[in-house]
Amino acid sequence: MSDAVVQWLMHPVRSDPSIRWQVMRDLLEAPEIEWQKERARVATEGWGARLLAVADAEGGWAGGAHFPADYVWGGTEKGQPWTATSHVLTLLREFGLPPSALEQRVASIRRTVRWEHAGQPYWEGEVEPCINGSLVANGAYFGVDVGPVVERLIGERLDDGGWNCEAERGSVRSSFDTTIAVLEGLLAYEAATGGTPASREARRAGEEYLLVRHLFRRLSTGEPADEKYLSLLHPNRWHYDVLRGLDHFRAASLLTGQAPDPRMSEAAEHVRRRRLEDGRWPLDRNPEGRDWLDIDAGPGKPSRWITLRALRVLNWWDRAQH
Template sequence: MTAPEGLLNWLLDSDATLRWQVERDLAGAPREVWEATRARIATEGFGRRLLAHQDPDAQWAGGAFFPADFDFGGPESGEGAGQPWTATTWSLNTLRDWGLDARVLAGTAEQLAANSRWEYDGLPYWGGEVDCCINGYTLANGAWLGADVSGIAQWFGDHQLADGGWNCEWVEGSTRSSFHSTLNSLKGLLYYETAIGDDTVCGVRRTGEAYLLERRLMRRLADGELVGPWVTGFAYPFRWFYSVLKAVDYFRDAALHDNRAPDPRLAESVEAIRRARRPDGTWLQERRHPGRVWFEVDVPPGEPSKWLTFYGTRVLAWWDAAHG
């Protein structure tokens, strides 16, 4: 057990999408226990609700990254409105992150290849886009569902910037990497490498990791100043936004995959996560990323979040175990 009993019981009293991960990573439950809970995702709770919104053509909300009815010039797309989170890519991201068995979506990869096109130039779905965050999601989702996304894996090596990371604004001429874009790219590369067993992207991934590690996951390299207040702002679902909690959780996954000890350059970010923990062991939901959703999966801002508490507890347990 890596959490106090009362906190652990509170986390276990959750939807199957979270409960199975708590059982596996915090409670130390036997494999057959958490696998049985994980199997329930398709038939109850959040998983069943989101699966019910899938269209007959295998998309969600009729679009690849945006709903079919999204008005790009309307009030929903205005400043502060936020983007919608209901379309195909975001729905797949969510189901994959929750741990849904890909076999539940048998045939989806083929249907998306036939029916879904990116809003950008009508590009085919599994061929990827020009946005590195979108390509990171698609790389992971394709590996999960069994689509051939090897071309996207190659794309990341071809579009890695000189400083080692990525920026979704490269098509507008940006030559400096973004914390957001780099982390989302890394998450896709790691998932692909793990799921496919293809280590040809490992060098590209390690170079991208170095970009964040050299900056301690939170500081500008030039002057050491905090890159922005958003690095220590925690909200679930994470969406495309960067935070040190999301980043350290990625580096935990990468270290476990590579059989490496935690990198000491994570220390400042780990302590920022620790400082945000309340005396009762929970982390607060600090905000909601605005935009259309199918349904809410976590508490409103200002309340203790089971999801954030799970991620925070897990990364601290991993770090502390390695440091005595």
């Protein structure tokens, strides 16, 4: 990790508090009192403050749970809009917004926001495990009791160990995209509450689903399950990629003390090979659709988020190999 890359990540104007505090914690190993001070700025400066500023007067964002109130189903809008409550909460969690900064809004979301599916109260969850996985991650992070949704997810695990949003339509095979969303939720729940024996067992089974596939391969043929899983994506939204998988396993390892599984080696080396000559990593793609923020400079350009995540994953991986 070069000094130039660190300076780029920590730039006082072009970077953002949401990146800088994680660089301080995960890469520079700064004292907690220092990175917590920078983390507090997420609520008052930069991307976090901008998202808070566009919140609805009462409730969540854009008048909806998963879709904005003005979204026209079957219309001509390109991509999925990412302005509604569920997507904003995921970004704020990723940014590291201190939960205390959202305490009142979390309560107002409970009172006013309903899912588009059937009008369910927001924090009680929807029907799709990919959506509920993110709900659990966000709820656990922001101090909501999401235990009932966790129990539902545990019961929806498929025989191969993972999850699939298409299960309600007959699918019996898990998907990488849904499984990673649920795993992130179960891990956040475990970090916040300690979890339950059933939630911890479900998390381990879902992780095994990814590990036995080396984080991106088909179990049947050994070929990549989807070439897009090898690209570097941000924000991930509901999409999987190998860096998202590795970052989950890093977080799980830090929580549980479990060493990295050697079956992740191919994915880790793929991320290493994507490093540019100047020590940074590029953004390959981002999900199409309207959003509140332009976080990166665009596909093909160096990405602070991808670089931060790649560096901390490889630091964790390399330390475990020695």
